[in-house]
Amino acid sequence: MDYTIRIGGAAGQGIQTIGETLGRVFARTGYFVFTHQDYESRVRGGHNYYQIRVSTQPVYASRDGIDILVALDSETIPRYEKERTKRAQVVYDSSALKKTYEGPAFVDIPFARLAKEHGGSPIMANTVATGAVLGMLGMQLDALLALIAETFSKKGDAVISANRKAAQAGHDRAVDQCVTCSFAGKQEGATAGRKKRMLIAGIETIALGAIAGGCRFYAAYPMTPSTGVMNYIASKAEQFGIVVEQAEDEIAAINMALGASFAGVRAMTGTSGGGFALMVEGLSLAGITETPVVIAMGQRPGPATGLPTRTEQGELQFLVSAGHGEFPRIIFAPGTPAQALHQTARAFELAEKYQIPVFILFDQYLADSQWTYEDLDLSRVKYTDYRVRGRAFSALAQYRRHAYTANGVTPLGVPGDAKHLVVTDSDEHDEAGHIIEDGETRNRMVEKRLFKKLPRIQKEIAPPLFYGDPRPDVVITGWGSTYGVLREAVDELSATHAAALLHFTEVYPLPAADASGYLSALHKAGQTICVENNATGQFERLLRAETGFEFSGHVRRYDGRPFTVDSLVKELKGKIKKT
Amino acid sequence: MDYTIRIGGAAGQGIQTIGETLGRVFARTGYFVFTHQDYESRVRGGHNYYQIRVSTQPVYASRDGIDILVALDSETIPRYEKERTKRAQVVYDSSALKKTYEGPAFVDIPFARLAKEHGGSPIMANTVATGAVLGMLGMQLDALLALIAETFSKKGDAVISANRKAAQAGHDRAVDQCVTCSFAGKQEGATAGRKKRMLIAGIETIALGAIAGGCRFYAAYPMTPSTGVMNYIASKAEQFGIVVEQAEDEIAAINMALGASFAGVRAMTGTSGGGFALMVEGLSLAGITETPVVIAMGQRPGPATGLPTRTEQGELQFLVSAGHGEFPRIIFAPGTPAQALHQTARAFELAEKYQIPVFILFDQYLADSQWTYEDLDLSRVKYTDYRVRGRAFSALAQYRRHAYTANGVTPLGVPGDAKHLVVTDSDEHDEAGHIIEDGETRNRMVEKRLFKKLPRIQKEIAPPLFYGDPRPDVVITGWGSTYGVLREAVDELSATHAAALLHFTEVYPLPAADASGYLSALHKAGQTICVENNATGQFERLLRAETGFEFSGHVRRYDGRPFTVDSLVKELKGKIKKT
Amino acid sequence: MVTAKEYEGQVPAWCPGCGNFAILTTFREAMAELGIEPHQFTMVSGIGQASKFPHYIRCNTFNGLHGRTLPVATGLRLANHEMLVIAVAGDGDCYGEGGNHLAHTMRRNVNVKLFVHDNQIYGLTKGQASPTTGEGTKTKNMPAGVISEQLNPMALAVALDCSFAARGFAGDGEHLKGLIKEAVKHKGFTLVDILQPCVTFNKVNTYEWYGKRVYRLGPEHDPTDRSAAFTKALEWGDRIPLGVIYRRQRPIYEEQVPVLARSPLVRMPAAAPDIGPVLREFF
Amino acid sequence: MVTAKEYEGQVPAWCPGCGNFAILTTFREAMAELGIEPHQFTMVSGIGQASKFPHYIRCNTFNGLHGRTLPVATGLRLANHEMLVIAVAGDGDCYGEGGNHLAHTMRRNVNVKLFVHDNQIYGLTKGQASPTTGEGTKTKNMPAGVISEQLNPMALAVALDCSFAARGFAGDGEHLKGLIKEAVKHKGFTLVDILQPCVTFNKVNTYEWYGKRVYRLGPEHDPTDRSAAFTKALEWGDRIPLGVIYRRQRPIYEEQVPVLARSPLVRMPAAAPDIGPVLREFF
Numbered sequence A, B: 001m002d003y004t005i006r007i008g009g010a011a012g013q014g015i016q017t018i019g020e021t022l023g024r025v026f027a028r029t030g031y032f033v034f035t036h037q038d039y040e041s042r043v044r045g046g047h048n049y050y051q052i053r054v055s056t057q058p059v060y061a062s063r064d065g066i067d068i069l070v071a072l073d074s075e076t077i078p079r080y081e082k083e084r085t086k087r088a089q090v091v092y093d094s095s096a097l098k099k100t101y102e103g104p105a106f107v108d109i110p111f112a113r114l115a116k117e118h119g120g121s122p123i124m125a126n127t128v129a130t131g132a133v134l135g136m137l138g139m140q141l142d143a144l145l146a147l148i149a150e151t152f153s154k155k156g157d158a159v160i161s162a163n164r165k166a167a168q169a170g171h172d173r174a175v176d177q178c179v180t181c182s183f184a185g186k187q188e189g190a191t192a193g194r195k196k197r198m199l200i201a202g203i204e205t206i207a208l209g210a211i212a213g214g215c216r217f218y219a220a221y222p223m224t225p226s227t228g229v230m231n232y233i234a235s236k237a238e239q240f241g242i243v244v245e246q247a248e249d250e251i252a253a254i255n256m257a258l259g260a261s262f263a264g265v266r267a268m269t270g271t272s273g274g275g276f277a278l279m280v281e282g283l284s285l286a287g288i289t290e291t292p293v294v295i296a297m298g299q300r301p302g303p304a305t306g307l308p309t310r311t312e313q314g315e316l317q318f319l320v321s322a323g324h325g326e327f328p329r330i331i332f333a334p335g336t337p338a339q340a341l342h343q344t345a346r347a348f349e350l351a352e353k354y355q356i357p358v359f360i361l362f363d364q365y366l367a368d369s370q371w372t373y374e375d376l377d378l379s380r381v382k383y384t385d386y387r388v389r390g391r392a393f394s395a396l397a398q399y400r401r402h403a404y405t406a407n408g409v410t411p412l413g414v415p416g417d418a419k420h421l422v423v424t425d426s427d428e429h430d431e432a433g434h435i436i437e438d439g440e441t442r443n444r445m446v447e448k449r450l451f452k453k454l455p456r457i458q459k460e461i462a463p464p465l466f467y468g469d470p471r472p473d474v475v476i477t478g479w480g481s482t483y484g485v486l487r488e489a490v491d492e493l494s495a496t497h498a499a500a501l502l503h504f505t506e507v508y509p510l511p512a513a514d515a516s517g518y519l520s521a522l523h524k525a526g527q528t529i530c531v532e533n534n535a536t537g538q539f540e541r542l543l544r545a546e547t548g549f550e551f552s553g554h555v556r557r558y559d560g561r562p563f564t565v566d567s568l569v570k571e572l573k574g575k576i577k578k579t
Numbered sequence C, D: 001m002v003t004a005k006e007y008e009g010q011v012p013a014w015c016p017g018c019g020n021f022a023i024l025t026t027f028r029e030a031m032a033e034l035g036i037e038p039h040q041f042t043m044v045s046g047i048g049q050a051s052k053f054p055h056y057i058r059c060n061t062f063n064g065l066h067g068r069t070l071p072v073a074t075g076l077r078l079a080n081h082e083m084l085v086i087a088v089a090g091d092g093d094c095y096g097e098g099g100n101h102l103a104h105t106m107r108r109n110v111n112v113k114l115f116v117h118d119n120q121i122y123g124l125t126k127g128q129a130s131p132t133t134g135e136g137t138k139t140k141n142m143p144a145g146v147i148s149e150q151l152n153p154m155a156l157a158v159a160l161d162c163s164f165a166a167r168g169f170a171g172d173g174e175h176l177k178g179l180i181k182e183a184v185k186h187k188g189f190t191l192v193d194i195l196q197p198c199v200t201f202n203k204v205n206t207y208e209w210y211g212k213r214v215y216r217l218g219p220e221h222d223p224t225d226r227s228a229a230f231t232k233a234l235e236w237g238d239r240i241p242l243g244v245i246y247r248r249q250r251p252i253y254e255e256q257v258p259v260l261a262r263s264p265l266v267r268m269p270a271a272a273p274d275i276g277p278v279l280r281e282f283f
């Protein structure tokens, strides 16, 4: 079983509520789920959708064909006419859309009227719709009814029971009406013995990774698609002992984070490209003062405001070279919510270990997409306190914040914990942290800050993931959020080609070429295709800059939308030369 | 004849006055001059120097050996002990330094006392010193006396005559006392028939290039080494009809420039790395709104504040990738003051022609270094008005600011000149300039803004300069401000090697590889060495990213000081493999 | 005569009931009454719900970055001081991200007309606190409520000697129209802070909430008395004054830049000047 | 007891006669009298002549970017609110480049002590106009003179309800020392604007110029009366008041952040918390 459900409607109509509820119900009943969202930069109106893929097999991306279309506005049905599969069913409320559609594909359910009749209020129309979708799928209502009880637990029994009735009404009507439904009846009993799964989005796991990594201070200025990190951490701030500060602007945000980090706590900021542009000077400050900081950078299509609620992988090069002067940094680009959790936690470790900025480079697609997991392995989260605190700090015979060391890293003393003074400076400085002018000290500081750290940093970088045919003719390469869709594409290609996927989640510095042999794998492959969600092929260029390697082809998408399996496979097939 | 004079002293002691006066006198008497400065980030005190190379042959850089050392503070003499040539003479005032040096190399002249005795006031000590240097060189005083009259013309005859007397006293004393001077007597009569030359620094020619290029609006926030551009333009603003605005910060500066540009005038901003970091969001705004802007970016060693008054070529990569989203740009990196003038003027042409940001990437070294010229060829400055104004604008049947065109460029209408509305937006927009959300329009706009313009822009880029042996074994490669020193280094290497220089002044996009065959020249050479004033080899990486070419070696300097001929030659010789 | 209809631009993407609609209608009427044609002015805006405004008005438009409205407007005016330049921003836009520009533009006294649609919230990004959000207000990222003291734009304007500082209310169209016209006619930088209900995210400062509190300033208030204006500016809470809080006529920036006395920059020749003579100075 | 001598740091790189020297001496004395040891406080500064200050004091130091003093100081305080955090900035630093942070830090009322060395000029970059430079002053890049109206930091502070706003003078060390000590003891954000002659670039506002004009505020001035404070803040020219212009005791930010009631962040465990339980919420 592998169904795609799309809920279309205007902002504010509740497509997110329906989508999230359905996703949760499926996950709880043990299905594999993948969801993604498409919405405009407005609060009410316009046209958005929420797409859910539900399957008995693991799923990692969205497909192009819609099996069940829930139409909350009049735009939905004509807009997606071509995307409906042959078996597709459209469920809608003709009184809301002020239009009736004929034919077996259309299921007209009076969401609002049923809500009023059964639930007591027309605002429960979305609950009716949710029940209806489950009905169409021939699924039972138990999980939804339980979820309703939880969701409305604070609103009291009356609301719970009204919503339950509304759900039931929708469900019954769908079962009743959708006799031609191709899905009906197929799911009975299928849930038996399946494990409950968690359903979680990238934006949540970045926040969770930050908490797990010991983040104590998060300063940011709201900006899509990063705001969710701030919201989630804020919701848990009291529980975990974290201060979340909304700064007056992004410049303040990163400087606050650096102040907090200097004071002795793990600190983070988050933003999108436009906000990050304002943080660039602060990034360079982190560089010269060797102050650890973690930055969650959520990409969206630029330049400038661009398409603020959509997706792109357009800031890789920007991040690689951002900042005046030369200093080390790490860029992680998680491919899945699970990776986002682990990489964010690890970002704190590495930022503190090497006293550098570490980025989590994500995008709207990863941020909003939900994946299902049986669990997330927290045993892999490590925490080493690299600071010198309290008595250990006092015990040092002397302390100079930027003392030269064999490996370039000087212990980070916590100011005030000892009589030793902690001094740092944005000017080039001596070991004690004071301004200098001479070339010799400058040279030694560049060696300490940059040359000594670089090789050690590169050793921390994980090799790319290799998936698919061990002796591939075609290697599909990608990075970051495209992991899921590339993996599914390679699976499909494997029917006809010796194909493999080479996927990078640790993109800067690149993993040492010899460490995992990825470069020779690329060289060996007959064809290498780099797939990126941008216009200029930024990773392709990065790999060439670092290694000289030249891909034989590429697929790029830059319309603000993510890749989907079917169209990507088609495009890849077009690129792969017949041999 | 080829002498190097260094004037050392504390900030505020007037080493700049002496240096500039000497340089001007030499240039006027027809010598070739090259000067460079070394100073700290403070207003008084510390230790700075001003170095002048004066020759009867063209000179393009500083040499390492000092022939005449003018010591205004006690630090100068011990500090540069090793840098003195065998013939070197040190001139100083023992009463000021409170120390006497023995030996034929030392000429003790009581600058302050002679100033008081002959000029009437000890503040003319620098005039005495200036005269003394001319005396040591066996040069006549006429040019200095004339310059004094010009310099003090507003202060009246008494001041002029006093300074002249002081100069004469210094001169006479030097002639008198410096009987062992190796320079003495050698210059007599040498000036006959030589042409007056102009002496001009890079910072001045950038400003002049801006004026020549039709700049009407310059907004900036003060920052070394860019402030001189603002100062010079401001000094000529009334004459040429230019508004110079000191913004509250760099963010305002670039946004003001964009506002002025949108209104219909040629606009510019200037800054250094830290200030540019704050302009990055505005750069991206220029990108999506297709608003022309010229940015003078003066490099200094980073990260962050770094060494604010020193030199580095550390922002090439930052500029190549600065800004969120993908949009075209041009980066010029002049190698000489003359190139700076022409490239800055051309920057305005290209910015307007393609509606993109164009950078003049310079550094403290180019900014402060003075070169001599017989003249600068202004006939090469072109001006084409690419705007649609007045009646021509009214005559258009319709106007959409971002209408798709065959070559990606839509005419820039001047708002208010016609009834047509000029609308632009930092959001992705349609042809009329209004916000859009759909992928199709997005794709077309990326094509228009980026893909259609890129190949045409690359065609504008001048090929690198090739100098030296036409079939070189060794190709020395560099970019920007190192032109002079690389040229002299190649001259020296030519005695022992088939050496050539490949020098880039138009660094992004790189000139088309096939246009001038530079890539094949590199491939043909046995050894290729990339010389850069930075730690990580940014141009080397750029060339690899764009072409895959790998240099066989490199020389990098990152202590905040410029390359000088002798030490560079030595280092290059060490790198060149014996064959 | 130009009619309000002629200013109608794109279809607004605001929520039904949003206070911005009332401002839009009022603004169009004011411009029509002033007889200023669409091509005769340029609107500059930032990013936010308020900043979408120029798309819904037919006029020259530079819709720039969040917070950077005023520098663009300043550059525009300095390049063409015969152009009427109107800046539109949100409270987050102008008092948060762009606060520094506001302060310095007031000092400059560039003849730009600034309208801040002050809904006391970040609308477009879904309900975070802005500088004018009331203390204690709970948001998703501030579950314990706003701690910072609410910014008082009028007090700020008086402190910075803003040439014209007024408060309007989306719910009092007649009065607002008068303010808009007065601001456009005033020679100098003008700030009109417009109380604008956000029906979706600001559940406190609603039409009703404002309606109960606002009152029109009468002639007893002397906006030219700076100390009195400051005291009046502090009034907020049970009673909120509408109207011109502070006014000081002082020379505009554009008139003090010597070169602009000749003509607007944009009217000067678009040609390369001869720098030959100044090159001589380097000999 | 700690003595003033113990605060002596690097050798100052200021011009002989610079007003900063007097402030330096006074500051060291004040700290000694307060008995605060070098490691017990952290100084944050920006870039400029004033911002070199912490190098000349022995103390924990974060010498950051031009204009960004206050956000760093805020981050520091939020991470460790048991640490005394002192911010030092120039007038360009704090009122120009960093103006937005100043406004919002005042609103926050973070318990940071800000000292602005106000020489009414950009010193380190060699004499451009700062926001407090007098109108008409000619500089290299403004040969026609400053047009923008001189910023009044005290009026700004009153408008933003700054918890403590005072003016000192480098030439009145006794009085300045008192202000420094009062500011350090005050609970809340404090701004002390210190008139600081720049002997090299500011030829107008000299020791003599200030000396003739400054006077110490007496008890007749009530700094808790906001309107009166505003009027007093406007006094500038022939007579320039020194002392506390405005004071309002209100809760500091750090005390209102619920989680900080437990302990400073820096005292909380430096260890990975167990997020297992919250992960359950995603099932």
Ligand SMILES: Cc1ncc(C[n+]2csc(CCOP(=O)(O)OP(=O)(O)O)c2C)c(N)n1
Pocket (backbone or CB within 6 Å): A221, A222, A223, A224, A250, A274, A275, A278, A305, C047, C048, C049, C050, C051, C065, C066, C089, C090, C091, C092, C093, C094, C117, C119, C121, C122, C123, C124, C125, C130
């Ligand atoms: C540099 C930058 N930071 C953040 C954002 C995200 N952003 C867009 S609008 C907005 C705030 C909107 O609030 P306001 O200015 O009050 O306007 P409103 O939507 O309420 O009219 C923010 C934070 C952005 N576009 N650019």
Ligand SMILES: Cc1ncc(C[n+]2csc(CCOP(=O)(O)OP(=O)(O)O)c2C)c(N)n1
Pocket (backbone or CB within 6 Å): B221, B222, B223, B224, B250, B274, B275, B278, B305, D047, D048, D049, D050, D051, D065, D066, D089, D090, D091, D092, D093, D094, D117, D119, D121, D122, D123, D124, D125, D130
């Ligand atoms: C972002 C940035 N812009 C500009 C500069 C250059 N700069 C250094 S100090 C300074 C101004 C100094 O004036 P002020 O803050 O008043 O300090 P003062 O030197 O007068 O004490 C400037 C513009 C910088 N370092 N960083």
Ligand code: SF4
Pocket (backbone or CB within 6 Å): A043, A044, C013, C014, C015, C017, C018, C019, C020, C049, C119, C123, C124, C197, C198, C199, C200, C201
């Ligand atoms: S979110 Fe608020 S301000 Fe934005 S359109 Fe909706 S009601 Fe208006």
Ligand code: SF4
Pocket (backbone or CB within 6 Å): B043, B044, D013, D014, D015, D017, D018, D019, D020, D049, D119, D123, D124, D197, D198, D199, D200, D201
């Ligand atoms: S330039 Fe002015 S402020 Fe700077 S050290 Fe010299 S006198 Fe002091």
Ligand SMILES: [Mg+2]
Pocket (backbone or CB within 6 Å): C048, C090, C091, C092, C117, C118, C119, C120, C121, C122, C123, C130
């Ligand atoms: Mg708002």
Ligand SMILES: [Mg+2]
Pocket (backbone or CB within 6 Å): D048, D090, D091, D092, D117, D118, D119, D120, D121, D122, D123, D130
């Ligand atoms: Mg200053």
